[in-house]
Amino acid sequence: MPVKLVNTIRTKKGFGEAVAQRFATPKSVASAQGFIRMEVLINEKNHDYDEVKICTNWDTKSDFNAWFTSEEAVNTHKRVAKEEDSPMLGNDVSIYEVKYEHYPAVPAK
Template structure:
């Protein structure tokens, strides 16, 4: 059996702006229809320092399913920033990808 694949995008935002970024994810832009997509989780960590962190986690059936999503027209449209207001509250981000070695529970 092929292992599941988790991709996490850790986005640092100015203090108090996490909910504004989360709101942008409420409208689905096609990821839920991507072959091999399992789920999307948005996690908010209100850091004790001068920024908040929003972690966008997607679970995929395989690494190839995730790569397929990143090469799709739906992905390009979801990430196209032309004509949109700049996200001046975003301080930076870091992507992480994991092969899921063990899962327990429902």
């Protein structure tokens, strides 16, 4: 069953764009088995912090788990965790089963 993972990152106010920019270039995740796509969303409306959502879609939860526990993914996340003066305040990860998807009935012109 397809899944969507949403990593919601809270950053210090004014740092959301810089954190989002880190995801502008595809990394190892883009070639992982079962990876479908990534979306990077930003919300700067909160007065106390910015919010960046990293949304990835996968064919199965086990495909995601295989990538997430891979050496490359683990090392990438270690580097981020060790940064001093990090603008990141915290994060939450949610996993959703994709029940339904709808696409345009007629391709856009």
